[in-house]
Amino acid sequence: MEFFKFTLTLTAIAFLSATLSSSHPGFNFGWGSPGGNGGFSFGLYPEFYQSSCPQADEIVISVLERAIANEPRMAASLLRLHFHDCFAQGCDASVLLDDSATIVSEKKSLPNRNSIRGFEVIDEIKAKLEEACPNTVSCADILALAARSSTVLSGGPNWELPLGRRDSKTASISASNNNIPPPNSTVQNLLTFFKRQGLNEVDLVALSGGHTIGVARCATFKQRLYNQNGNNQPDQTLEKAYYYGLKSVCPRTGGDNNISPLDFASPARFDNTYFKLLLWGKGLLTSDEVLFTGSVGTTMELVKKYAEDEGLFFDQFAKSMVKMGGISPLTGFEGEVRKNCRRLN
Secondary structure, eight states, X not given: OHHHHHHHHHHHHHHHHHHHHHHSTTOOOOXXXXXXXXXXXXXXXXXXXXXXXXXXXXXXXXXXXXXXXXXXTHHHHHHHHXXXXXXXXXXXXXXXXXXXXXXXXXXXXXXXXXXXXXXXXXXXXXXXXXXXXXXXXXXXHHHHHHHHHHHHHTTOOOOOOOBOOBBOSOOOHHHHHHHSOOTTOOHHHHHHHHHHTTOOHHHHHHHHGGGGSOEEEHHXXXXXXXXXXXXXXXXXXXXXXXXXXXXHHSOSSSOTTOEEXXXXXXXXXXXXXXXXXXXXXXXXXXXXXXHHHSSOHHHHHHHHHHHHOHHHHHHHHHHHHHHHHTSSOBOTTSSBOOSBTTBOO
């Protein structure tokens, strides 16, 4: 009798899933893990759009190929956008919302102001996906797909990407201000910020390796050049020739928006050079160099390992991106699938 009831229940769930999938494209039951009440939770999984929008990934890649060919720096910007989204109330596309009567945009937070970019590329991807599969692919999933494709198109690793995130109906400028690590963080600060999101030392070092592509503004590293410890002296861990080169880009006064590559040796190529530069005292941000100089044995050893073995770094970067992409997603009936990533439906 119990078995008969269980079979009926599974049949009912299958029917409900099929009904919801046809009336709400992109909706699927996640069979990943039992829910706390003994039922099933809605999970993320790679085949989420297999029937509702099978061409989703191809559409994302086609837009990104043009955008990155046009401006190689865009790959790093989109990778960073996903990171800044996930660290403020989870991977829910809250970072994409503009100001409105009910929303104070996260774009205005200290880590994001005059800093995060790539919104027009996300808008273009969204518009093309809405044409192909209306009301189906969430903005939160677009951010995750764009981060993966940006990595691959820059020469980095690929990974199987769990999908099924939904978009938030709220934003949190305070979460954005308080949860995104500043560029002058100590290694202990970084570990605290990452731990708060369920990420460990390995994730910290691997994800920091995303700085193998992209640039940073003078404002984010000026302190290292002129007043690292409040004594009007530069950061002693900076290699001398590199230090003089940075001073020519970033003067003591003004020039805050001047930019310098995070990995000057191969700024548009996703590789392990970032870690080699840390060994040589040529990390751009304090938060980069402290991974090697910050007296935490684990992070120091990982920097050395990734500098020696690019494959090891690629493998861990992929795993840590999946882990980061799973921070507090909205699934099932939570949130919504926005038609326009900048505003609520």
